[in-house]
Amino acid sequence: MGQTPRALQPSLSERHFFGAELRRMRERADLSQARLGAMIRFSADLVQRVETADRFPSREFVEACDRALAADGALIRLLPLLGKRPNSEGEPSVSSPAGDAGVANLLRTYSARPSGTSEMVIRVPFQPGVLDRAALDWLNASAGPLLSVTRRPGSPDQVREEDIFSAETALEMFRQLDHTHGAGRVHAQVQRYIEDELNRLLANPPASEAIGRRLYTLAAGFFELCGYQAVDTGAHGLAQRRYLRALRLTQAADDRLYGSYLLAVNIGHLALHCGHPEPALRMALTAVRGGEGLATPAVKAGLHAVVARSHARLGREGECLRHLDIAEGHLARSRPEDEPTWIRYFTTAYLADEMAHCFHDLGRPQQTQQHLAVALAALSPTHVRRLAIDTALLASSLAAAGRIDEACVAGREAVDHAAKTASHRCLQRVVEVQADLEPYRCELEVREFGEYVRHQLPLAAVRPPRLAAAAAIASR
Structure with missing residues (x-):
């Protein structure tokens, strides 16, 4: 056999x-x-x-x-x-470590370089005041591509269909790697690809206007990923700049649908992450308005989910629930084959994740746990970062409900997932779990959980004197 x-x-x-x-x-x-x-x-x-x-x-x-x-x-x-790069035997080899051993090596050096992003870049501030002007410019932009397409028939450096396909394949692979390992493992490779291959494509004339539009949409996808990775390394100001560049590229491609998604789902979520729910709400509502007549059911669901998240953060339960109902209704009418590829991840399970975050912000732990059960059951084992974040949110919700033993069990599971990634967001969520367990710090299970974090994920360990500050961060 x-x-x-x-x-x-x-x-x-x-x-x-x-x-x-x-x-x-x-x-x-x-x-x-x-x-x-x-x-x-x-x-x-x-x-x-x-x-x-x-x-x-x-x-x-x-x-x-x-x-x-x-x-x-x-x-x-x-x-x-x-x-x-050539190895000692003259054979080519991969410059970054591959497989489980490579990831383990990376995690061992992660304490020295937690994000791979320079401290100076991480200090670049998020600027919510910039967003309204960008959203207004996008909303009022005239139809048609903003970047000219220079044609030189027969030119050997023209961008052709096969070039676009190759770059699309690269983008999909980078997204898969990012989901599994976090930005600390992948973002340098993505940046290198942009500097070398993507910039070469953008500098050359497309073979047709259709290919030119696809190229600009593809470039927007790369900068969206870069922005997401900047969030994952704690560089929120850099994430804002990359998302805004992606938004401008969608205008160049005359891709208003993708632009509405970037404005709400990426830029709106970033504003929420940085503790600015009012600008997040304005971005999401502008996206809903600007995408009218174009948005597919799944895109509409994604936009209204961000509106709901913003209302939840502002404590407006009625408006939050109303927009969650709208999102559910749109998603029920969605057919994956009719949706853009970049929104097909937005399934009922992903909407359940958004709902769980809404109910957590509204202080309703039972509903949070119900929706997290749906979201976690559908997650692929390769989406390690999302598993870590959602499991940590489950632990926080259990702590809020006073179910301390279960919270510590879920917290340990979140630590195990987070230890497999190089993700600032995972570390942050584990810190928040410890802050949520602070009122129960004298309980044996909570002390043991703290020791577990210190041994398994030392970068996320919080000493008792720091828990008050951690709790303040977690409540943003």
Whole structure:
């Protein structure tokens, strides 16, 4: 009997992602590893080791596989994702650690570099006063692309369909890695890709106006991810700048639908995260107004969820519940195949997550726990950061309900998830759990939980004298 192929985790590293794609294409062509090796004049063992991320593929290997599998350049276009350097044997190798060992090494150095972002950049302040002008400019922008498309037919440096496809593949891979490991593991690679590959594409003329618009929307997606990663490293001022750049790029692409999403879901959530619910509410309501007639059901649900979150933070329970009902109604009418790819993550489980945060802010722990149960049950095991954040929120909710034993159990689970990431937001949520348990600090379970945090996630450990300050931060 043949050996069962090793299970792959494409989101684990760039090398795993490439190996999974190679295996998928080989199996689609109904070829064994030995047969493919014979066709490309490489050993079957090398094919197996590349597929399982144990070897870095050379350019010659990738080009040969691309030809043999009739991939039409799909494998070759993945080469820029694999940042490489020569090793002592002259073989290329991945510059960043791959697999579980690489992530463990990263976590060991995380205490020295918790975010990978310079302290000076982290100190750049979030400026809520800037947002109203940006939202108004977006709302009043005239239709049509703002950036001209210079055509030079036949030019070898034109941006073509295959270039866009390659960059879209890269963006999807980076998003998967970010979900799994947090921004501390991935953001430098994303920034490097933008500086090298994306900026090259933006500097060259697109082959058509349609490709030009796709390019600007794609660029907006990269800067949205960069903004999200800046939030995850604690650099909120930098996140604001990146989100606003993404918003301008959607104007360049004449993609008002994506712009409404960025304004509410990204910029509005950032304002909430920084303790400014009034600007968050204005961003979300502007997005609802500006997206009228264009927004799909899932996008409408996402926009109204942010409106509800803002009202909850302001203590306006009636308005919060009204907009949650609107969001539920829109999402019930959504069909994933009719939605833009960037909103398809917004399922009933994700809306349950938004509802849980609303009820937590409204001081209703029972409803918080009910909705978190739905959200957590549907989360993929690879979405480690979201598992950590939602489990920590569950612990805080249990603490608010006086269920201290259960809160400590959930808190330990949140710590275990957070320890697998390099995420400032995960650390922050674990700090908030400790602040919520502060009234019960004399209980044995709470003291043991504090010791567990100190051993498993020392960056999130809060000593008793600091808990009052932590509680103030958590209540923002």
